[in-house]
Every structure is written in structure tokens, then in C-alpha cells.
Amino acid sequence: MKQFSTIFFKLGYFLILTMTAIALLFLAGQILLSHTYIPLHIAEGVQFVSNPWYFYPLLLLFLLGLFLIRPLLEKLSGKHLFLGLSLLFLAAAIFLITSYSGRIRADARHVFYAAIAFNQGDYSSLTTVGSYLYRNPHQLGLMTLERLYAYISPTTQFAFVMNILWTLLSNFLIYKITALLTAKEIIQKYTILLTFLFLPQLFFVLFVYGTIPGLFFCLLSLYAFIQLEQKGRLLYALLGAASIGMACLLRNNYMIFALMLMGVCLLSAFYKWSWKKPLAIVLIAAAIVFPGKFLTGYYENLIGQSIGEGTPKIAYITMGLRDDPNRQTLGGWYDAYNTKILKRNQYNEKQAREMATRDLKDLLIHFIKNPGYALKFFYEKVKSTWTEPTFQSVWTGPQIERQQYMKPAVLRSIYEERAGYQLVNFLLLILLAAIYLLSCGFVLRKYFIAEERLRPFDLYPFIFLLGGGLFHFFWETKSQYVYIYVLLLIPAAAQSLVELGDWWQERKEKRTL
Structure with a gap:
């Protein structure tokens, strides 16, 4: 049994690092050649730009700057660095x-105002045929959270403030998760720095949706399950x-994260057996299914009628494989x-559902009959999703075409697609390229050079990246959907920075001997 467990873990380890290396080599190569640009005045518009x-040279300067800042980071404590950057983020967000x-x-907007209406006893968004929640009952979890917001303050400004809180808490958890997985403080500090440099999180403060709290x-x-792995207390399994x-209630797409947790727990069970790990898998599976059923039951009782599926899920796959010539979007992007x-x-x-299924079959037949078209379609879909530096974080905010205005000139320059927006795009392009290159270097080093293997939770x-890549390969895509996968590559990029710095220092010391 032990030999089987070892073989299974090694096979899983090999496949994960191989596929990740291929994916990151592709993304790093693409971002070095050209990138995706989102015009703010076009609905889901996508352009490839050299x-x-x-x-x-500026990418090299940025990477060099990250290496040179290490002595300063080593003088600061992780707590002080996190606090200082949190205050800067708070000031910018306010x-x-x-x-x-x-x-x-x-x-x-539809979810937010449905939440306010529900608090006032108006359930029409869910009960009226064709209304928003009637078509999208998967948003009931997010609406429930926003009902709680509305009880405190029925304003979007309060929801924005809550986004600030959720973002700072997420950044703190990324820091603490990194601390659990690596004892090197300098890696933790680089993680903190790069997380706060990831500006889409700042702009997404104005996006009242389930991604940020989710x-x-x-x-x-993840933090709880790592604690379960390290300390073995069942309370952590329940918390996780x-x-x-x-x-998953707030954002159905986070089922990919849940599946990732199940996969890691399975690998961990083969790495080092404990009965608590299969239990964790069962608890995660139950958490995916039962809270949603409970919430649906609660709202069915509240409105006095059953809640249907709404828009069939297969329609999102069909949309993700369509190329509508009447829209300015690329194939696979949202097209209504x-x-x-x-x-x-x-x-x-x-x-x-039957219509979406028929349309999907027609699309698949078209791909099979036209392999050249299929290759171009999927290449452009993947590239446009993963090489857009802002991840639509500015596009989801105020738009002058919708009579949404910013007051200060610096913000108007960003949100009206003038010089400010071009600068933000360029700076984030450098950051995105650095994350892809460094995380790719980390995986390749662990794959070919490092003697010490990564542990399951590493x-x-x-x-998560592979799961998200596969999901959006077929599902309807937007660049805003994938920022979370890139954000969580930052600890690997930070470790790559430290390992490269250590290698360079050792090389210098050998030369002086």
C-alpha cells in the first residue's frame, strides 16, 4: 500500500509540474511578444497589441529593482511592511x-438592488418571469450577503468599503499562508510587496460582485486546511x-478552488496518510452541495414557490465556444x-437547454471540420484571457458612456481611457510579465534542478491555475475571471526572486575565493 501511495503521489506531482511548466512557458512567451488591450468604450472589446x-528594458529594470530592494526588505519586519502597505492601500481606496x-x-447593479428590494419585502426580481434573479438564481448567495450590507447601509459606498476590508483580509491571508508554507521571512516579505503592487485589486474595490469576498x-x-495538515485539529477541517x-455560494466559479482543495488533500493523503484527509475531502464535497440547497430552500419558502435552474449552465459553454461576427468581442468572450x-x-x-445543446453540437462539428479555425479560435481565446494586464478592473468601474464620472483629473485620465489608463496598462503589463516569468522559473527549477520536492500544499x-485554465478553455471567458489565478502565483514568484538572489550571491562569493 505504501509503495502504491508513493507511486501515485510521484505521478500526480510529475503531471502537475509538467502541465504547469507548459502553461507558464506559453503565457510567459506570449506576454513577451504582445498583450491584450481592453478599450473602455467597447462592451467586452478585445484587441491584441504589440x-x-x-x-x-523597463521589465529588466523592474526585475533588477526587486533584487536590489532585498536589503531594505530584510531590515523591515513582515508585520510592519504589511501594515505600511495596508495604510497606503486604504488611503488610495478611500x-x-x-x-x-x-x-x-x-x-x-441587478443583484445589489434586488437585495435592497428583498429587505423591503419585494421579491419580484426572483418571482417575475424573465427578471434578473429568475434567470440567474445562482446569484442568491451574493444577494444574501448584500442584503446583510443593506441592513447596515443600503448604499454602494458601504459595499465599496466592505470590498476594501475583504481585500486587506485576503492579502493578509496570502501572507499568512505563505508563512505557513515557507519559513524564509524574505519570501513572505516579497509576497506582501508584490500582492500590494497588484493594482487590479485596488480598482476592483468599485466592483460590487462576489469575486472579492469569495x-x-x-x-x-486554504489556511484552515494547511493548519489541519500541520496540526491535525478537526476544528480546522470544519472551518475550511x-x-x-x-x-461557492458567493461565486459559483470558486468550485474550481474547492476541487483544487480536494485534489491537494488527496495528494496529501498519499504523501502522508491520515484519516482526517479523506474526511476533509468529504467535508469539502458536502460544502459544495448542501449550503446551496439550503439557501434555495430558504428562498423557496420565503417567496412561496419553487426556484428553477434559470439560464441553463450548458449555455455558458456554448457561449464560450461561439464567435459572433456581429460583436466587437473575440470568440469565447461574453456575447449575451x-x-x-x-x-x-x-x-x-x-x-x-435543448437549444443550447444543439448549438453546442453544431459548434463542435464546425471545429472538427475546420481544425485551422479551431486552433486560431482557442489560441486567441486563451491569449486574450490571460495576457490582459488590468483584468478589466478599470473597465468594470465608472464609464463615461454610462454617465458614470470621476471627479479628480488623475482618475478621469484613467477611467476615460486617456494617458492615465495607458500608464496603468503599461505598469501592470510589466508586473504581469514579471509574475509569469518568475513563477515559470520557479516551476522549471523545481522540476529540473531542485533536490527537495514540493509538498502537496505547495x-x-x-x-488552481490548471483548473482555471481548463475551465475557461471551454466556458465563457473574461479576463476579469482569471486575476485570482495570477494573484495566487505571487508566492511562487516571490520564492523565485529569493532563490535567484541566493544563487547570485553564492556565485559572487565563489568568485572572491
């Missing part, structure tokens, strides 16, 4: 919030399951197919 010549009227749009609960779950269940399919079928969910960002 990198300017000065991108390359400036952002107070400069804006607070008007939101699209799905975020990420906090994902990270809390409850947290991932909450994350999912919002129209129920209406086309007079809100008959069964007929809508693999979490790579399993």
Missing part, C-alpha cells in the same frame, strides 16, 4: 471611493469546509447568448 520597444458617485451597472473565504479555507462552502436564450424559448428552461497555486 509591446513597445521600451517594455523590455480616494477612489470618495471621488465617485457610486453608480454601478450590469449584473452587479476570494477571502477561499483563502480562509464552512469557508469554501461560503465562497446566455441572457437571450431563455427569452427566445419563452422562458421554458427545458427548451432553452502545489496549490499550480493546481
Whole structure:
């Protein structure tokens, strides 16, 4: 049995690092050649843009600066660094919030105002045929959280403030998770620095959606399961399951994170057996299923009628494989197919599901008959999703076409797609390239050079990246969906920085001998 466990773990380890190395080599190569640009005035518009010549020297300068800042980081404590950067983030986020009227749009607006209406006894968004929650009952978890917000203050400004809190807590958990997995303080400090340099988190403060609070609960779950691995207390298993269940309620896409946790726990069981690890897998599976059923039951009792599936899930896969020539988006991006399919079928969910299935079969047949087109389609879909530096964090904010305005000139320059937006794009392009290159270097070193193997929980960002990549290869895509996968590569990038610095220092010392 022990020999089988060893073979299974080694096979899983080999496959994970191999696929991650291939994925990161592809992304690093693509980001060095060109990147994706999101025009702010086009709905889901996507353009491929060549990198300017000065991108390359400035990328090298940025990487050099990260190496040179190490002595300063070593003088600071991790707590003081985190506190100082948190205060800067807080000041910038407050400036952002107070400069804006607070008007939101699209799905975020529908969910937020449905929450206020529910608190007032108006359930029409869920009960009226064709209304938003009727078509999207998967948003009930997010609406429930925003109902809690609305009890305190029914304003978007309060929701923005809560986003600040969730983001700071997430950054703290990334720091503490890194501390649990590596004893080197300098790696923890680089992780803190790069996490706060990841500016999409700042701009997403104005995006009242489930991604930000959901990420906090994902990270809390991961932290709890690492503690279970290291300390063995069952309380951590319960905390981890409850947290991932909450994350999946807020954002269904976080089921990928839940599956990643199950995969890591399975690898961990083969790495070092404990009956608590299979129990953790069962608890995670239960957390994916039962909280959603409980919440649906609560709202069915509240409104006095059953809640249907809404938009069939297969419609999102069909949309993710479509290329609508009448829209300025690339194939696979959001094109409103999912919002129209129920209406086309007079809100008959069964007929809508059958139509989406037929359309999906037609698309697959088209791909099979036209392999050249299929290759171009998926190449552009992947590249456009993963090489967009802002991850639509500015695009999801105020837009002048929607009569959403910023007051200060510096923010108008960003949100009106002038010089400020170009600068933000460029700075984030350098950061994104650095993250891909460093994390790719980390994986390749562990794969080919390092004698010490990674432990199961060290693999979490790579399993999560592979899961997200596979999911959005077929599912409807947006660059905003994948920022969480890139964000969680930062600890690997930080470790790569430290290992490269240590290697260079050792080389210098050998030369002086």
C-alpha cells in the first residue's frame, strides 16, 4: 500500500509540474511578444497589441529593482511592511471611493438592488418571469450577503468599503499562508510587496460582485486546511469546509478552488496518510452541495414557490465556444447568448437547454471540420484571457458612456481611457510579465534542478491555475475571471526572486575565493 501511495503521489506531482511548466512557458512567451488591450468604450472589446520597444528594458529594470530592494526588505519586519502597505492601500481606496458617485451597472447593479428590494419585502426580481434573479438564481448567495450590507447601509459606498476590508483580509491571508508554507521571512516579505503592487485589486474595490469576498473565504479555507495538515485539529477541517462552502455560494466559479482543495488533500493523503484527509475531502464535497440547497430552500419558502435552474449552465459553454461576427468581442468572450436564450424559448428552461445543446453540437462539428479555425479560435481565446494586464478592473468601474464620472483629473485620465489608463496598462503589463516569468522559473527549477520536492500544499497555486485554465478553455471567458489565478502565483514568484538572489550571491562569493 505504501509503495502504491508513493507511486501515485510521484505521478500526480510529475503531471502537475509538467502541465504547469507548459502553461507558464506559453503565457510567459506570449506576454513577451504582445498583450491584450481592453478599450473602455467597447462592451467586452478585445484587441491584441504589440509591446513597445521600451517594455523590455523597463521589465529588466523592474526585475533588477526587486533584487536590489532585498536589503531594505530584510531590515523591515513582515508585520510592519504589511501594515505600511495596508495604510497606503486604504488611503488610495478611500480616494477612489470618495471621488465617485457610486453608480454601478450590469449584473452587479441587478443583484445589489434586488437585495435592497428583498429587505423591503419585494421579491419580484426572483418571482417575475424573465427578471434578473429568475434567470440567474445562482446569484442568491451574493444577494444574501448584500442584503446583510443593506441592513447596515443600503448604499454602494458601504459595499465599496466592505470590498476594501475583504481585500486587506485576503492579502493578509496570502501572507499568512505563505508563512505557513515557507519559513524564509524574505519570501513572505516579497509576497506582501508584490500582492500590494497588484493594482487590479485596488480598482476592483468599485466592483460590487462576489469575486472579492469569495476570494477571502477561499483563502480562509486554504489556511484552515494547511493548519489541519500541520496540526491535525478537526476544528480546522470544519472551518475550511464552512469557508469554501461560503465562497461557492458567493461565486459559483470558486468550485474550481474547492476541487483544487480536494485534489491537494488527496495528494496529501498519499504523501502522508491520515484519516482526517479523506474526511476533509468529504467535508469539502458536502460544502459544495448542501449550503446551496439550503439557501434555495430558504428562498423557496420565503417567496412561496419553487426556484428553477434559470439560464441553463450548458449555455455558458456554448457561449464560450461561439464567435459572433456581429460583436466587437473575440470568440469565447461574453456575447449575451446566455441572457437571450431563455427569452427566445419563452422562458421554458427545458427548451432553452435543448437549444443550447444543439448549438453546442453544431459548434463542435464546425471545429472538427475546420481544425485551422479551431486552433486560431482557442489560441486567441486563451491569449486574450490571460495576457490582459488590468483584468478589466478599470473597465468594470465608472464609464463615461454610462454617465458614470470621476471627479479628480488623475482618475478621469484613467477611467476615460486617456494617458492615465495607458500608464496603468503599461505598469501592470510589466508586473504581469514579471509574475509569469518568475513563477515559470520557479516551476522549471523545481522540476529540473531542485533536490527537495514540493509538498502537496505547495502545489496549490499550480493546481488552481490548471483548473482555471481548463475551465475557461471551454466556458465563457473574461479576463476579469482569471486575476485570482495570477494573484495566487505571487508566492511562487516571490520564492523565485529569493532563490535567484541566493544563487547570485553564492556565485559572487565563489568568485572572491
